[in-house]
Structures are given as structure tokens and as C-alpha cells.
Amino acid sequence: MxxxxxxxxxxxxxxxxxxxxxxxxxxxxxxxxxxxxxxxxxxxxxxxxxxxxxxxxxxxxxxxxxxxxxxxxxxxxxxxxxxxxxxxxxxxxxxxxxxxxxxxxxxxxxxxxxxxxxRRVWRGAWKPQQVDTKAIGAAQETARAAGFRVAAISAVAARPLLVRAYHWFFGDPGIAEELMAWTRLSPRHPKYHSDGLNDVMLVLNRVERFLMGLLFSPAVYRALRPLGLPRLLTPLSSSATAGDGVVLVILGKGEDTAQEVAAGRLVTRLWLDLFRQGIYVHPQSHVIDCPRTVGDLAALCGAEDSERPLVFFRVGIPAVDPSLRPRHPRRDLPQQ
Ligand SMILES: Cc1cc2nc3c(=O)[nH]c(=O)nc-3n(C[C@H](O)[C@H](O)[C@H](O)COP(=O)(O)O)c2cc1C
The missing domain is CATH 3.40.109.10 (NADH Oxidase)
Structure with a gap:
């Protein structure tokens, strides 16, 4: 020092x-x-x-x-x-x-x-290889020291909740509009190199990229939504729900929202520590936000009455080398 x-x-x-x-x-x-x-x-x-x-x-x-x-x-x-x-x-x-x-x-x-x-997020397919239980134990210990609890649940048990949450997510017109406002499907997008979610890190192939652009366009989305479009869109996220890996859920106590800032600091420490061990992370928020899944998730985690899930992230080993793909970009800092 x-x-x-x-x-x-x-x-x-x-x-x-x-x-x-x-x-x-x-x-x-x-x-x-x-x-x-x-x-x-x-x-x-x-x-x-x-x-x-x-x-x-x-x-x-x-x-x-x-x-x-x-x-x-x-x-x-x-x-x-x-x-x-x-x-x-x-x-x-x-x-x-x-x-x-x-x-x-x-x-x-x-x-x-x-x-x-x-560090970077991974949203692609996972190797069947299991994450070392020592790494999970260490994450749980780090969380405990910071006043939180990390529950480890199997991806298989979480899958039905994820699928239900994806239907809710893709079926909500406000969420769909916001997703598209922050999605950059092509390098021609004016903000492709500054912010938002790009096609590469969303791990979309050409067909999926085309389908996403088409199905989320306002007129098509409005027309197809009542006919079950959300169910059709869920397979776009199939790698997020497939496989038999591990999901870590950070649980906090009570309703105080300030603890979420501390939980975000913990997320960084956990993510960097896992990353050092070659373990990648995919957070998935909608399973906590979806009113039809958050209670079941809490039950899966064995949550006590005062506990609530704050962060849900899949951990594992990517099936392909993530470093071969360009990362999500960042904006230039404003001049002062
Ligand atoms: C609080 C939080 C929630 C997130 N939720 C999701 C999510 O629901 N789905 C997802 O694919 N990525 C999620 N992410 C990952 C971000 O989208 C990702 O960090 C961001 O796009 C920047 O990419 P990078 O982490 O590779 O730099 C989340 C990240 C954080 C910190």
C-alpha cells in the first residue's frame, strides 16, 4: 500500500x-x-x-x-x-x-x-462440466462475511421458473420496447460502439438477429403478441435455460433498498473471483422481477420470511471461448 x-x-x-x-x-x-x-x-x-x-x-x-x-x-x-x-x-x-x-x-x-x-457476461451455451464446489463454497463464505446469503440451486430446478419468467418478460409490451431501445443488432446502429446490448454478446446468429428485429418491431409485436408471440421468443434465450449447471442466488434480509447497493458491490467481488477461476456468470433478473416466479424462487432457495432474492446468476464454463467475441462497449467519459 x-x-x-x-x-x-x-x-x-x-x-x-x-x-x-x-x-x-x-x-x-x-x-x-x-x-x-x-x-x-x-x-x-x-x-x-x-x-x-x-x-x-x-x-x-x-x-x-x-x-x-x-x-x-x-x-x-x-x-x-x-x-x-x-x-x-x-x-x-x-x-x-x-x-x-x-x-x-x-x-x-x-x-x-x-x-x-x-470480466464479461456470458449468455451463450455452457459446457456440461460442473463448477468446482469449492468455488461455490468460497462465494457463499464471501457473501456471509458481507451480511448476505448465497443459495446454490440446480439449473434444472430453476429452468421452469426461467421459462415462465421469459414468457412474462417477452409478453410485456413495455419491457419489449425497452429491450429493443437498448439492443444494437447491427454495427450500423449509431450507438453500437457505446452502450446497450449487442448482437455478439447476446450470442445471436444471423437468423435469430433477423427474427429479433422483425418480431420486436412494433407493428409485428402488437399483431402477434395475442397469438402467443412470447412463447415463440423464449427459444431465443434457450442457452440461458438449458443444461444442468448451477445457479447462485444472493438473498438479502428485509426490505431496505440501500442493501442492494452493497449487494452490487458483493456481486463484483464474487464475479471477479469466479472469473479468476475461469468460471463465467450470466445474471438473469426477470426471474426475480416476475410476480409469477419470485415466490417460487425464494422457496427453492429455502428463504426465511425476512429473506428476499436480490440477484440470480447462472455460473459455469462457456462451451466456446468468450474472449474470441468483442465485448459490450462502454461510452467515452463526459469532458469536465
Ligand atoms: C444487476 C445486473 C443485472 C443484470 N441482468 C441481466 C439479465 O437479466 N440478463 C442478462 O443477459 N444480463 C444481465 N446482466 C448483465 C449485463 O447485461 C452486462 O453486465 C452488461 O451488458 C455489460 O456487459 P459486460 O458485463 O460483458 O461488460 C445484468 C448485470 C447486472 C449488474
Whole structure:
């Protein structure tokens, strides 16, 4: 660790690492975070236009994504010897999750910027190979230390819930519209290289790409939805529901939404640790958001009364090498 440094310097230097922190996982790749510099602190907030609506009805994913960003920022800052800490202070009115303040020492972490840079989501097919139970045990221990519980359930048991949740997801016109607003099916899309979900990381082949563009176009979607279109769309996500791997579910206690920011920080630590072991992650939020599956999911996890699922992610070994595909992009940072 490097020695403590001057207050203003540590905050000024945070901008240097903000680019690296922006590689944080975030729902729909909207990159909702915003750093708001002040004299003795930097607020971490979000931009209203990058917060999802119907696809994230409780804004749980928003708070989780801001947590993944904060953790990534602290890791990147620590590597540069920048001494800051994070104070959680959620305020919906001003769209703030908390603030970064100068600290005596850099954040204590075993992760490095290269871990943040290498991590990526995997939505493709999985090898039958099972994830080492030691890795799952370690994730459960890390979660316990952070005040959360990780339940490990089989993908086979979760599949009926996932399929039901996909029907709900694809059948909701607001969600479908939002999905298409953030999906970039071709490099010709003006925002293909800056944000959203691209065809490559959605692992769509040419036919699926064409079908997605066609079936989600407003007129076709409106006409076919009452005829059972959502069921037809679910196979687009077949690799997400297939196989006999493991799903990890992070459970929190009580209704306090601020804990979701802390859970997002935990997600980063778990994801980076798994990634170091060659284990990939696919979060799937709709099974928690869908009113017809969240209760069954809680029951599968053996949730106590006060516990609720916050994050659902499949873990495993990809069937093809993910590094051969371009990653989801990030926007350039705004000039200040
Ligand atoms: C809180 C949260 C929820 C997410 N939910 C989903 C999801 O439901 N389905 C999915 O395919 N990916 C999901 N993701 C993955 C993001 O879409 C992904 O992180 C983002 O597109 C950026 O890509 P990258 O992680 O490869 O950098 C989620 C990620 C986070 C942090």
C-alpha cells in the first residue's frame, strides 16, 4: 500500500480510474452512473435517462449496477494508491447512492484493474462440466462475511421458473420496447460502439438477429403478441435455460433498498473471483422481477420470511471461448 495523500489530490485523481471502473457489469449496459465532484467528496449518482423502466420495475438492478460500479472504482483507485472510501447514502430524489471521500489508506482489496478489464457476461451455451464446489463454497463464505446469503440451486430446478419468467418478460409490451431501445443488432446502429446490448454478446446468429428485429418491431409485436408471440421468443434465450449447471442466488434480509447497493458491490467481488477461476456468470433478473416466479424462487432457495432474492446468476464454463467475441462497449467519459 502507498502512503496517505492530500485530500484534493486523491479526489482529483479518481477521474483517472473512472474509465476502468466503467467496465463494471450493469443491467442492459445502460451505464447509469454519474460522478458529481464537490470540494471534499465526489457524489456517486445516476442519470435518469439511463435508469431502466418496466424491465427494472423496483430499480433493484439500478442500485445493484451502481454497487458494481462503486466496487470497481474502489478497486481501480486502490491499484493507483488513491486513498478513498465509500459512504452509502441512498437518496432517490437527488438520484444519489452515496459519496467517495478521502481516506487514510486505499481500499483493501485483492483485485486489480486487470480483473475488472477482463470480466464479461456470458449468455451463450455452457459446457456440461460442473463448477468446482469449492468455488461455490468460497462465494457463499464471501457473501456471509458481507451480511448476505448465497443459495446454490440446480439449473434444472430453476429452468421452469426461467421459462415462465421469459414468457412474462417477452409478453410485456413495455419491457419489449425497452429491450429493443437498448439492443444494437447491427454495427450500423449509431450507438453500437457505446452502450446497450449487442448482437455478439447476446450470442445471436444471423437468423435469430433477423427474427429479433422483425418480431420486436412494433407493428409485428402488437399483431402477434395475442397469438402467443412470447412463447415463440423464449427459444431465443434457450442457452440461458438449458443444461444442468448451477445457479447462485444472493438473498438479502428485509426490505431496505440501500442493501442492494452493497449487494452490487458483493456481486463484483464474487464475479471477479469466479472469473479468476475461469468460471463465467450470466445474471438473469426477470426471474426475480416476475410476480409469477419470485415466490417460487425464494422457496427453492429455502428463504426465511425476512429473506428476499436480490440477484440470480447462472455460473459455469462457456462451451466456446468468450474472449474470441468483442465485448459490450462502454461510452467515452463526459469532458469536465
Ligand atoms: C444487476 C445486473 C443485472 C443484470 N441482468 C441481466 C439479465 O437479466 N440478463 C442478462 O443477459 N444480463 C444481465 N446482466 C448483465 C449485463 O447485461 C452486462 O453486465 C452488461 O451488458 C455489460 O456487459 P459486460 O458485463 O460483458 O461488460 C445484468 C448485470 C447486472 C449488474
Amino acid at each position: 502507498t502512503s496517505p495523500e492530500n485530500t484534493t489530490t486523491s479526489l482529483d485523481r479518481l477521474r483517472e480510474v473512472a474509465v476502468e471502473a466503467a467496465r463494471a457489469a450493469n443491467a442492459h449496459n445502460t451505464q447509469p452512473w454519474e460522478l458529481r465532484p464537490g470540494t471534499d467528496r465526489i457524489e456517486v449518482g445516476w442519470r435518469a435517462e439511463d435508469a431502466l423502466g418496466p424491465s427494472d420495475p423496483a430499480h433493484r438492478d439500478l442500485r445493484l449496477s451502481l454497487g458494481t460500479y462503486v466496487e470497481s472504482l474502489l478497486i481501480a483507485a486502490a491499484e493507483q494508491g488513491i486513498a478513498v472510501d465509500f459512504e452509502l447514502d441512498l437518496d432517490t430524489e437527488t438520484r444519489r447512492v452515496g459519496r467517495l471521500r478521502p481516506a487514510v489508506w486505499p481500499y483493501d482489496t485483492g483485485f486489480r484493474t486487470s480483473d475488472i478489464a477482463g
